[in-house]
Amino acid sequence: MNKWLKITRPVNGFMGFFSIYIVGFIAVNIHISKFIVPLTLGAISVFLVTAGGNIINDISDIETDKYNHPDRPLPSGKITKNSARELAIGFFAAAFIISIFISILISLVVIMAEALLVSYEFKTKKIGLPGNLTISLLIGMIFLYGGFITSTIPEMILLFLLAFFSNMSREIMKDIEDIKGDFDRVTFPKKYGIKNAKIVSAVFILITISISFLPYYFHILSIYYLYAVLIDDFLFTITLLYLNKNISKGEKISKIAMISGMFCFLLGGI
Structure with missing residues (x-):
């Protein structure tokens, strides 16, 4: 190249x-x-x-x-x-x-x-x-x-929040995963500990799940979004389960959930 x-x-x-x-x-x-x-x-x-x-x-x-x-x-x-x-x-x-x-x-x-x-x-x-x-x-x-x-900025604010909160959770998980190699960075888990970082990551996931139905509730996205986002919420729930068991696997599932979330938005646009 x-x-x-x-x-x-x-x-x-x-x-x-x-x-x-x-x-x-x-x-x-x-x-x-x-x-x-x-x-x-x-x-x-x-x-x-x-x-x-x-x-x-x-x-x-x-x-x-x-x-x-x-x-x-x-x-x-x-x-x-x-x-x-x-x-x-x-x-x-x-x-x-x-x-x-x-x-x-x-x-x-x-x-x-x-x-x-x-x-x-x-x-x-x-x-x-x-x-x-x-x-x-x-x-x-x-x-x-x-x-x-x-x-359509009012309609997009909710999608912005969903992307923001879900990515915050994944960013912290990545920092937990890379804690040994981050010699030149003072990441959240390095400063406050892995346990607290996992709690904060979990909070962001729970916020994402709890507001995921709102784009349908406010008639921003269609019923197809509501059906699809149930699967996405299931993936985020699995991510929660892996926070303590295997952070690397949890981070990967979170990435899949975020990609899946974009497809949920697309379906909801129909």
Whole structure:
């Protein structure tokens, strides 16, 4: 793969790109064609922000990547740090410019996402819970972004909360799983103990399950969502059971539940 393409990690970018269309369908269903232009511009901006964020990640991890991922463009010396920084700034600037053509409000959301990415890479990811909050906000913001584009922000707030709470639980589980290897990070389980971290993770799962029916209750999603989310809640319940038995397996089941949750949203959009 070309070094400039490789540093952007295009697979992540395209996942973000297509997620905007998915959120658009969830929000307006058959009326998505009316929003195809702003959704496409939004999808491109998400791709650019994601690519820029991946480059910043490589810049901040350049020293550890010399040992963990020596074949990556930065630690291998194929791309200089300054060139990578300029490329990231270029992607961020392009995303902002494109978003202006949708609306000023959308461009402000893009700036917020970019600021969160930069703060995470150079500050919050090393101090535990604030880093978990930042990543969970970014995961959930995809629904708010789609909501702003399609003028359905009230409906998207609940989906944002579901994505936020479920991802918070998984982020803490990942920190428990990686506690021995996180030498340069003061994660929540390192600071407050594994037992307390498991309790907090469980609380976030319980919140996710307890509010999962609300998108149907408030007529945001259809009856198909309610049927599907029962299966998703079952997966989250299994995650709870594995919190004490096998945290690694619990984290994997939680990931499956989050992916399944997106399909639940899609079904509910029908």
